[in-house]
Amino acid sequence: MARVELRGVTKAFGLVRAVQKADITFEEGSFTTLLGPSGCGKTTILRMISGLESPTSGDILIGDQRVNEIPIHKRNLGLVFQNYALFPHKTIAENIAFGLKYRSVEKSEMQERVKNALEVVRLPGVEDRYPAQLSGGQQQRIALARAIVIEPSVLLLDEPLSALDANLREEMRVELTAIQHRIGVTTIFVTHDQSEALAMSDRIIVMSAGNVEQVGTPREVYNAPRSEFVANFLGAANILQGEVVDSGPDGVAVDNEVFGTFPVSNGDLDGLRPGDPVRVVMRAEKVKLSRAPHGDGMAAAGQGSVEAVDYQGQVVRYFIRSGECQLQVIDMIEDRPFAVDEQVFVGVRGVDCSIVRS
Amino acid sequence: MSFILVYSFYENVDLAVDVAAFQFSNWRELFTDDYYHYAIWKTLRMSIIVTALAAVLGYIPAYFIAMTRFRHKWLLLLLLILPFWVSFIIRTLSWIHILGNQGAINGVLQWLGIVEEPVAMMFTELTVIIGFLHVFLPYMILNIYVSLEGIDRNLEPAARTLGCTPWQAFREVTLPLSIPGLGAGCLLVFVLTAGSYVTPLILGGPDDFLFGNLIYDAIISELNWPMGATLSFALLLLLGLVVVAYSRMMGLNQLYKAFS
Numbered sequence: 001m002a003r004v005e006l007r008g009v010t011k012a013f014g015l016v017r018a019v020q021k022a023d024i025t026f027e028e029g030s031f032t033t034l035l036g037p038s039g040c041g042k043t044t045i046l047r048m049i050s051g052l053e054s055p056t057s058g059d060i061l062i063g064d065q066r067v068n069e070i071p072i073h074k075r076n077l078g079l080v081f082q083n084y085a086l087f088p089h090k091t092i093a094e095n096i097a098f099g100l101k102y103r104s105v106e107k108s109e110m111q112e113r114v115k116n117a118l119e120v121v122r123l124p125g126v127e128d129r130y131p132a133q134l135s136g137g138q139q140q141r142i143a144l145a146r147a148i149v150i151e152p153s154v155l156l157l158d159e160p161l162s163a164l165d166a167n168l169r170e171e172m173r174v175e176l177t178a179i180q181h182r183i184g185v186t187t188i189f190v191t192h193d194q195s196e197a198l199a200m201s202d203r204i205i206v207m208s209a210g211n212v213e214q215v216g217t218p219r220e221v222y223n224a225p226r227s228e229f230v231a232n233f234l235g236a237a238n239i240l241q242g243e244v245v246d247s248g249p250d251g252v253a254v255d256n257e258v259f260g261t262f263p264v265s266n267g268d269l270d271g272l273r274p275g276d277p278v279r280v281v282m283r284a285e286k287v288k289l290s291r292a293p294h295g296d297g298m299a300a301a302g303q304g305s306v307e308a309v310d311y312q313g314q315v316v317r318y319f320i321r322s323g324e325c326q327l328q329v330i331d332m333i334e335d336r337p338f339a340v341d342e343q344v345f346v347g348v349r350g351v352d353c354s355i356v357r358s
Numbered sequence: 359m360s361f362i363l364v365y366s367f368y369e370n371v372d373l374a375v376d377v378a379a380f381q382f383s384n385w386r387e388l389f390t391d392d393y394y395h396y397a398i399w400k401t402l403r404m405s406i407i408v409t410a411l412a413a414v415l416g417y418i419p420a421y422f423i424a425m426t427r428f429r430h431k432w433l434l435l436l437l438l439i440l441p442f443w444v445s446f447i448i449r450t451l452s453w454i455h456i457l458g459n460q461g462a463i464n465g466v467l468q469w470l471g472i473v474e475e476p477v478a479m480m481f482t483e484l485t486v487i488i489g490f491l492h493v494f495l496p497y498m499i500l501n502i503y504v505s506l507e508g509i510d511r512n513l514e515p516a517a518r519t520l521g522c523t524p525w526q527a528f529r530e531v532t533l534p535l536s537i538p539g540l541g542a543g544c545l546l547v548f549v550l551t552a553g554s555y556v557t558p559l560i561l562g563g564p565d566d567f568l569f570g571n572l573i574y575d576a577i578i579s580e581l582n583w584p585m586g587a588t589l590s591f592a593l594l595l596l597l598g599l600v601v602v603a604y605s606r607m608m609g610l611n612q613l614y615k616a617f618s
Contacts, residue, residue: 052515072519073521073526150521
């Protein structure tokens with residue numbers, strides 16, 4: 001087990017900068033997710049930590065050791081690939097024991113550890129089968145067993161769940177987190193799936209176009225996105241244009257077309273002065289709709305008409321038109337859903353508004 | 359084929375005069391005359407040498423083409439197939455212009471003053487081997503390439519992270535998974551070499567004959583068709599045995615795969 005640190009790491013492929021000056025610390029024993037759309041550099045970071053790519057500049061440290069020049073096979077890492085990458089010509093036992101063979105582990109101990117690893121991933125008794133004889137979910141578990149059996153200092157997971165179907169993915173999500181907690185290995189998880197990231201991680205690193213956008217716990221990045229990109233990438237959000245009309249020690253007052261003037265006390269408030277244009281994030285599920293005017297609980301209140309209704313069973317997604325502005329609202333269905341063209345009152349609580357820099 | 363078998367029991371009484379019969383003199387000659395045994399031995403030896411060299415020499419470019427990140431891979435494959443546009447007899451004859459006494463190599467050596475007299479390189483067993491390799495190598499490369507192309511690109515990195523050096527990862531993963539293609543290529547080159555007669559005829563000396571040359575001599579020069587039929591059928595049986603042995607070991611599926 002070890003912490004992993006990137007110091008000013010840049011990776012360029014020709015003229016394209018896949019990762020730009022990344023400073024990231026992965027704490028010992030933590031489960032950290034690199035989250036972002038494809039091409040944001042998250043996989044490149046993982047490959048640089050594993051040694052499959054080398055950084056153009058900057059240092060990578062595992063434990064307290066700089067590993068830039070250490071070849072892949074001496075880094076002692078467990079890497080799980082998106083497509084599992086099990087050796088098709090070797091049995092499950094040979095697959096799992098592969099790393100042990102190159103660590104000169106004795107035969108008897110090897111068998112014991114393979115057996116234990118299979119129990120950890122809850123697939124005992126498949127030693128003599130071949131990978132092709134197992135289902136996708138089972139192969140996934142074997143790939144994990146093969147990675148953890150060598151007791152790696154860091155476990156690297158490259159979108160390991162994306163090849164599974166939806167139900168299995170959720171099951172493996174829970175299981176993977178449980179296994180990580182049990183063995184306590186520093187884990188770096190790469191995904192483009194925000195719900196995986198929110199459900200599994202201790203910490204999320206949101207990336208976009210080679211840059212780190214925000215680092216924080218799942219709740220921090222979800223509730224207090226620091227940039228428009230993060231707000232849009234995690235869940236559905238409304239981003240409203242506004243202008244600062246007053247500023248004080250606890251926050252600012254913002255004037256907006258839909259909500260009039262309302263106070264905002266979350267987000268990136270540093271150095272805002274009256275007259276500055278700002279953007280205010282409101283999560284779609286935090287915007288409340290009502291047929292009667294909202295009470296005092298709402299910091300911002302406005303009015304609009306229902307433009308479109310997207311019924312999803314558990315929830316309904318509404319598109320509310322108010323002047324030039326369109327709001328997205330996700331609402332749990334209580335009694336009767338709103339109908340198209342119905343006039344509604346819109347309200348948002350103060351804690352659910354936050355300011356981002358554009 | 360059965361006609362060839364029937365013909366092998368006929369009797370040759372004079373040049374190109376055959377009498378329909380059922381007698382075993384041709385087969386007896388094949389089994390008792392050391393000359394034929396020597397030719398079989400020579401053919402097997404030559405086929406094994408050519409196959410082994412082709413396997414080693416073919417694996418390297420196949421690996422390179424399969425693993426390269428070069429965007430226009432089709433161009434490399436086209437270069438591989440390009441020689442097939444020229445008749446293989448012409449390709450074989452071209453070696454005379456390279457290795458012959460008035461050939462390119464001797465020309466350069468003499469021009470540079472390294473040698474006074476041309477170095478005799480032609481019409482030896484070595485030139486026959488070179489000629490075979492030149493003509494059959496693309497078959498080997500293509501077969502190995504198809505096999506390598508089908509291997510998951512993440513397997514070698516996976517082996518590397520588990521503790522393999524690059525060479526160990528190749529030996530553990532890529533090599534065993536490419537055995538079917540390598541085997542198919544070897545079988546093709548072996549059979550093609552063992553059945554050849556033109557290449558030794560053009561590039562070999564008087565001693566560099568293969569079993570195929572004996573068939574050629576029996577039919578074209580001696581006009582002894584029954585003996586030619588016997589020899590043909592014998593070669594067919596021998597190569598058939600090789601193919602059967604191969605398919606017992608590897609299965610023939612890979613052969614179809616390579617051609618589809």
